[in-house]
């Protein structure tokens with residue numbers, strides 16, 4: 001029989017168990033990595049320290065970056081400094097200014113236990129060095145710390161095989177935790193009815209600062225630390241690369257391979273639309289290696305009961321937002337058509353709540369959309385040059401439908417991004433059936449946002465006269481925006497995404513682009529059973 005290979009766990013990861021088992025699970029099992037400023041600072045400081053392998057300090061030889069491991073414990077790590085003296089003494093460098101707790105002592109103790117196994121001698125103590133206060137703290141490796149350290153190792157091994165995330169610790173550790181925007185412990189507690197409304201989350205990876213380029217024939221390249229947009233030998237724009245979070249290219253726009261590589265390396269995704277704004281594909285950096293979540297998502301996408309439960313939340317949210325939008329529009333109009341649509345939507349609400357299968361929900365959603373778009377026509381100003389009878393697509397049969405179609409395409413792109421940022425597969429949905437090449441989950445996520453993000457932009461552009469009939473052209477049996485029309489739409493859509501809105505569940509304000517991401521994260525929590533049900537984003 002072959003000997004079983006030992007799977008070595010990084011010492012720093014095992015020590016995370018002492019800090020928060022959920023944190024360990026995110027990093028070791030789900031491979032989430034959201035390096036925060038403190039950790040980045042630590043690694044920069046580490047790189048600086050590495051420049052000299054050995055030094056003499058107060059007459060003692062110090063050796064830097066010593067790799068240690070233990071076959072018995074199955075752990076491996078690097079000791080920052082090994083100081084020679086009566087015995088080899090491990091010293092761990094920290095960027096902070098004070099003893100931050102058990103986590104650091106467990107890390108140091110594990111390093112010492114590895115040394116003991118290798119050298120066959122006892123290491124009685126080590127040091128934590130705090131760069132912030134330039135203080136050395138002596139840590140005794142007594143039996144209590146050793147027992148705690150061994151507990152962390154066995155708990156880490158147990159968690160590696162566990163299908164479920166540990167509960168959030170939800171205490172003083174969370175505010176300083178780099179995983180807070182992903183873990184959202186306060187939101188979990190609030191949704192479980194066990195805690196107060198949470199405070200606004202820390203900003204995480206943003207999808208703001210989107211650069212749209214739809215100048216046909218343009219060429220984008222890396223020019224030092226800037227992104228240059230050129231055409232026919234002329235530089236049209238030069239933008240610092242550090243200011244770009246997402247690049248959207250529409251139509252015949254090219255970019256150089258060095259630029260593409262640079263963008264992907266720095267987690268900037270590149271989205272490709274065709275000249276009419278239809279989503280064609282994307283280059284995505286490796287944002288999430290969240291395989292546990294994805295496996296669970298695939299499992300749940302085959303669970304009919306789960307799908308109905310999630311889809312109900314989404315359809316209910318969509319119907320609510322349609323109704324609220326028409327009601328707001330009717331405050332100043334007092335239109336009978338609008339009132340009829342509102343009443344029809346109101347009548348559908350209990351049926352959505354009672355629905356027991358996806359077919360029923362699809363039928364109800366279809367009826368709701370029909371009622372809504374009849375009312376939507378009445379929201380267009382009397383003196384505008386556009387007419388709207390009903391929703392048409394592929395191709396849109398009039399300019400209003402052309403605007404709606406372009407808006408939904410952009411929203412779908414943003415929902416794909418939101419799903420990916422949350423670690424979900426955007427192509428495996430719960431409400432929408434997965435069809436080859438269709439981003440079913442993004443379509444699920446966008447249901448509750450269609451009206452509040454896209455339709456409101458379309459209505460404002462038309463009623464304020466910002467978009468005119470000559471911003472459209474009729475071809476291929478449908479209506480499409482001209483280049484100038486698209487520019488106007490992109491600008492208005494971008495503005496809408498940056499509009500701050502109060503989240504109805506948590507009561508803090510966020511721009512819509514962050515709300516998309518938050519909803520995707522809530523959905524991922526439902527998938528992982530962290531929270532019981534999906535609650536859509538609804539307007540008041």
Ligand code: SF4
Nearest residue numbers: 020168169174177183
């Ligand atoms: S936010 Fe809190 S519960 Fe979540 S991983 Fe961090 S410390 Fe643990």
